[in-house]
Amino acid sequence: MQFGEKIKQLREEKELLQRQLAASLEIDTPMYSKIERGERKAKREQVIALAQLLNANEEEFLTIWLSDKIIENVGDETSALAALKHAEQELKKKSK
Amino acid sequence: MQFGEKIKQLREEKELLQRQLAASLEIDTPMYSKIERGERKAKREQVIALAQLLNANEEEFLTIWLSDKIIENVGDETSALAALKHAEQELKKKSK
């Protein structure tokens, strides 16, 4: 599940309109539409705002949103999976 | 192990100078130095060229290099690890 799908799903469950969420985020509707379709990426604060507006878990939202960014920049490299695993190891090192 | 450390290690084992590799890559020495220290990131073709120049495995080089990019853009998010795992799952879906 990607971020755009996620917020679309929740928005529809709550029967909200794009323009309502757009207004809350202080962006225009086309921009919100693009975020929902993954054509543009939300900024961190917007992710947080959306979690609140949609009564969702902020951590989960950030996780999915970050995951989108990661996938976007590994592109279609064949070594993508190996790189992800390598990155995990490096991250664990860093946190120690 | 990050990309910069890796090429530095191999370069020193082979007793090559930064300026020699820089020349092969057609960049100046300061730029090469920055790549080695991770201050700048190499471009894909440079990674491949370096693998050849240092008799190293191209796939491995690309993996480490990609991993650097990933780590750079997850920044210091607390959800970084979870995002990596999530991204792995999404990637696996995509490849199916």
Place this chain on the structure above:
DNA sequence: TCTATATTAGCCAAAATTTGACAAGTCATA
């Protein structure tokens, strides 16, 4: 010390990417 060579630090402008906004488009429904 003096010199030469290797490496690093800082800076800047050009190039590339991202961003936000707008106008106009489609689609469905009354």
Place this chain on the structure above:
DNA sequence: TATGACTTGTCAAATTTTGGCTAATATAGA
């Protein structure tokens, strides 16, 4: 047709990245 919801396309402004230059620092040998 008319309206409301959403999408598409385009554009310039803003931001980021890039490449390369100059100067600083370090290191080793004469």
